Amino acid sequence: MGSDKRTEYKRKYRAEARRLLKDSYIKRCLKQKFKASEITEKMIIECRKSIKKSRRRRDELEKLRTIGKCKCRTCHKIDCIGNFTQDKSKKYGHRQVCPQCESKRINGRQGAKEYTKKYNKKIKENLEDVYVRMVLSSGSILKRGDIPQELVGAKRQQLLIERITKESWNEKRTNKRLWEF
Numbered sequence: 001m002g003s004d005k006r007t008e009y010k011r012k013y014r015a016e017a018r019r020l021l022k023d024s025y026i027k028r029c030l031k032q033k034f035k036a037s038e039i040t041e042k043m044i045i046e047c048r049k050s051i052k053k054s055r056r057r058r059d060e061l062e063k064l065r066t067i068g069k070c071k072c073r074t075c076h077k078i079d080c081i082g083n084f085t086q087d088k089s090k091k092y093g094h095r096q097v098c099p100q101c102e103s104k105r106i107n108g109r110q111g112a113k114e115y116t117k118k119y120n121k122k123i124k125e126n127l128e129d130v131y132v133r134m135v136l137s138s139g140s141i142l143k144r145g146d147i148p149q150e151l152v153g154a155k156r157q158q159l160l161i162e163r164i165t166k167e168s169w170n171e172k173r174t175n176k177r178l179w180e181f
């Protein structure tokens, strides 16, 4: 009986700590990611702030749900639930970001991808230092920054020669084909 009472007391104490965001509860949350010795006073304060913020958002969303509305996570615009994209994997069966913000995010990501592609093409075409260093360091323990500039220059020459040889070889091959026909 005694141990039952103790468990009951512990459960109640924990629920209370959770409700009031006591240090003990916050520490328990932080222990999922950090060692007990790593947890500082500042971390507890920050963590409490972020939990409070997310609880506020949750309460606000609950209130909005009762009138069939939802607030976008990104632009904070309130709109009917029906206008949010359905997604069964999400908690409420729909996404919490409005379709406009979603498409903006996707476009932004594609823009970044295209930019990277263009950048990579440019450095390869011009045999820029960055590219040559990348070639030299791939598959080696050397870091890009550790490669001496003379080596970069030499490698650039080599790559250039390889490129020219390849081009002339391709030319010869097409010429040969032209001859055959």
Ligand SMILES: [Zn+2]
Residues within 6 Å of the ligand: 072, 073, 074, 075, 076, 077, 097, 098, 099, 100, 101, 102
């Ligand atoms: Zn939005």
